Amino acid sequence: MYQPLIDSLFGLLPSLVFNCSAQLSELWLMGSAITFGFFALLVTSPGLKGREPQVREEELDLLALIDDFDLARLVSKDTDLKELAFDSAEKLQALFRADSLSLYLFSGSSERFQLFVSLGKPIRFQREISSTTYTQMKKEAEPLPGSEAVFEISTTELTAGEPKEKALDLLFVPLEAQGKSYGFIASSLPQRGLSQRASKLAEWLCQALTLAFLLEDSRGETSRLKEDYRRVEIQKGELTHRLRQKIFDLNSLFKSSNRLFAVRDERELAGSLLEVVKELLGAHFIGFCECGPEVGEALSVLRGGGFEFSSSALPILTPESPLYGYLQEHREPISLPALTSIKPEETYILRLIELDFKAASGIYFGSQLYGLVLCGPKLDGRDYHHGDLEVLSILSNMASVALQNLRQFRLIEQLSYTDSMTGLYNYRFFYKRLSEELTRARRYLRKLSLVIFDLDEFKSYNDRYGHQIGDEILRQLSQDTKGIVRSIDVVCRYGGEEFCVIMPDTDRQEVKRFVERLRDEIANYRFRIQSLSDSPRITASVGAAVFPEDADTVDRLIYCADMALLEAKKKGRNLAYLFTPQMVVTD
Structure with missing residues (x-):
């Protein structure tokens, strides 16, 4: 009866993720706009404008470009992305002082990069290139000094109608964000080189254009996911509760793993495990016993804030015992009352039930059963459900790994401190x-x-x-x-x-x-x-x-x-x- 609810939960999770993604993308874009504005503030500072007769021609061009740049367009929902892309291409051509510049945009339908606009002197660019060619161009590109996003490349892949052996030297700027490629800029080399200031401004401009595409994607995805969210809104209360519970469980398990893997002694490991299980499952008391002919009778029980030790509380759980074989075969937590219907004559299970234990899980060292974690009744009086047994299974597996790590560490430490020939310390x-x-x-x-x-x-x-x-x-x-x-x-x-x-x-x-x-x-x-x-x-x-x-x-x-x-x-x-x-x- 809960399966539709669980399916809805997993349907809701992507909406939450992408909704957050859209907000983060918008914040990222606004941050880039602020950075761009800060750059503009530096370039247009009074000290620079007071010396305008002596300012280099390139700096005057940068001032003009910044005065013409509209930051509000980057975050506006009404912005036409194609118009923004065209304007950005024009500004990049002015920045690069390039005779020719082309902008390629990625087409999701064809999975290829298509030529969107070509400015300046007509270089016969390819109308489209494959993703494989784009990837190869990225590998061959070399970054310009002082820039992380503007590259120089010598390639034959972009020209059309020219001999393939005639390579073309270009500036190459990928437009990528969050692992997705939206396009790239291909421009002829500047006639007088590219200053670091112009290169940095071009880098910011391309980043803003890329993030505008990313924000548009996020808005579209958010719109579609909101529709999905409305379809499960009736179930929102219970799903939210379950989601919060999952997050709480994950955080608790993460903290628990730190506690279990930090110990350096097996007895301390058992104590830490009992405390963690008692805390996460809300058990009234928790027990642990080692298995085997030598230690099978020992039982330690955690009640409240301390341990109680009983030397003869349990019969010996040996490999010949049916419960031992069951745990070896299934390697999963068990509900003891439910197990009595499968193995009604098992003395060990009956004794555990007499001691008021309700669930058990094995701790394993390699292929052998090392010990049992035993859970008493829950403080809220409820039975242990499937989710509780899952948590118990995860904690038991953590303890098994921690136990193996302890013994491996002890062996390695012994080997590192022992002379192999004499057996003495080294x-x-x-x-x-x-x-x-x-x-x-x-x-x-x-x-x-x-x-x-x-x-x-x-x-x-x-x-x-x-x-x-x-x-x-x-x-x-x-x-x-x-x-x-x-x-x-x-x-x-x-x-x-x-x-x-x-x-x-x-x-x-x-x-x-x-x-x-x-x-x-x-x-x-x-x-x-x-x-x-x-x-x-x-x-x-x-x-x-x-x-x-x-x-x-x-x-x-x-x-x-x-x-x-x-x-x-x-x-x-x-x-x-x-x-x-x-x-x-x-x-």
């Missing part, structure tokens, strides 16, 4: 994390230690055993190092066979004990290499520095730890040193 993460820890240590007046160690003569192991064995040694060493540090410490691969450990809340005595233990652990570690009968024996030189005693910036702390490492190398390797001021090479 230098990018190391520098970022060290900056964060140093800022935290400075704020709370705490110690921060940095340890850098390098494997001694590691190149010889690569040369002796091969790089694959060397890579395996680095992997096993990385895992061993992670096993001897605290949970708050961060182990990173600095580069090559050089590693570092960020140690928050660690003073000089603590880091001294650690570096000795680390050096001893590496020296005594037995590497398990299947292709080797004997375990390689590796040693490491270790250096460390402490904030704030040794350094108060990130770069300086790295430098001091590196100087301590170099000292250990110089003293014979397989040693561990803490930084002292005597180790500084240069400031």
Whole structure:
């Protein structure tokens, strides 16, 4: 019963759009007229007129042309467009000081540009040209210096009866507005060149003529659309209400998408989704549960201004459940009371209805069901209609995309911060994390230690055993190092066979004990290499520095730890040193 009303709605929308378009076109045209008048004011200023004996001949011609220009004709409904076009062509010929000028206008019936008027010396112009030729001319045209609308072109397409190899040099001015072509001006080149002032005035004049055509089109279209509007005027009240509701929904959905795509955590995403759904659908309360054997029992419910969490409110929704299969197959919101007639024995649906949920929609990660959005009764007491389920579907799809973005972002972030061979954090993460820890240590007046160690003569192991064995040694060493540090410490691969450990809340005595233990652990570690009968024996030189005693910036702390490492190398390797001021090479 609502289908005719909906059809009328979509019939009304173009009228609203074109009505606005006509008003905007008229404002645009009036703006151009004002700009033209401002130009006239500049040219006819007292300072210029006071020097008329010295004014160049071209400027006197511009003054005469402006005095003869009637701005009121541009916006008048009674203006004859063909007469206006003819007068504009004459004024452009005077501006260009052209021997010959022709105006082509686009014919909608033939879809071609037809010659409207040809002034001056008779150049045998083509009577009409195709849209394809016009497009090609636009591509070949070169703009004049200082102008955006006046072009110069050398073409053989406009002349009639001349040899095709004889190109004609012309001024070319397209008449276009809002993506529509109304015609173009083709003029012989000025005998003494074209000044920027004349070029700019010609540009404004052509723009005014173009917009006069556009305004006439808009008036005609508006007149026809007003007739259509009268035919649906009886239904205007309801249609206007629906249109406003659609606009409100679109604005709300746009704001909601910003909220959903701004989060960086899955739990925060679920909370934002529930708040948005509750707000847009006017639900008394909203629920969300993740699906699967591990998390299928968890249910969070948003009532009023806070969440309630229930650990055993729902049975487990597994892939074997009929509801799970239904949601996987249809991927659309469902009305739970209506679904009971399709699957009357579904325990999960019955339990949802007992909890007073009325509608549900799935959130998907790829092809798998990730969770359910559950809607309680509406505050106005009405049932969820088709429009409500559409909004719920859009929000669910947004949440699914946001979920995939979150996990992709997390994966990309992990890849960008992880060394692919050892699995340790790379230098990018190391520098970022060290900056964060140093800022935290400075704020709370705490110690921060940095340890850098390098494997001694590691190149010889690569040369002796091969790089694959060397890579395996680095992997096993990385895992061993992670096993001897605290949970708050961060182990990173600095580069090559050089590693570092960020140690928050660690003073000089603590880091001294650690570096000795680390050096001893590496020296005594037995590497398990299947292709080797004997375990390689590796040693490491270790250096460390402490904030704030040794350094108060990130770069300086790295430098001091590196100087301590170099000292250990110089003293014979397989040693561990803490930084002292005597180790500084240069400031």
